């Protein structure tokens with residue numbers, strides 16, 4: 001199975017996730033390549049059986065460049081895709097010490113659903129998604145991120 005991993009990491013966390021995913025997929029027998037979206041043309045992606053899109057989050061959404069890239073993707077209808085989104089880990093309110101509610105958290109975590117909408121309108125078929133947390137606004141990745149990537153790889157390969 002050939003997998004193309006396309007990410008839009010700015011501070012390097014998503015790039016680390018993309019490279020770890022490449023490593024895990026390769027160790028399980030797939031052929032995986034990693035590219036930043038600035039290095040490839042959305043309309044001329046290298047051939048693959050499945051495309052993984054990795055996006056950071058700004059104000060609850062994928063950055064504009066990622067949305068534009070997803071809109072321009074030009075692949076045969078039914079092509080499989082998966083998404084990983086990196087998010088700031090929910091933190092307790094500085095004044096009250098209370099954790100945000102599930103509803104509040106969801107407002108700041110719309111990256112996956114927005115990209116799903118764009119990619120599915122473009123004819124792609126979803127296989128898996130995952131969220132990976134960073135502990136500060138710019139990182140580092142939260143503890144246990146490698147196990148999330150491992151489980152994500154299993155779902156991509158249809159083994160769980």
Ligand SMILES: Cc1cc2nc3c(=O)[nH]c(=O)nc-3n(C[C@H](O)[C@H](O)[C@H](O)COP(=O)(O)O)c2cc1C
Pocket residue numbers: 008009010011012013014015055056057058059060061086087088089108109134136137138139
């Ligand atoms: C200006 C700014 C706004 C952000 N807004 C959000 C947000 O709304 N929700 C969220 O989960 N993370 C937010 N983050 C954290 C980013 O998701 C985090 O920087 C990113 O996932 C790191 O990925 P990268 O290292 O691959 O660029 C924000 C970060 C910055 C710098």
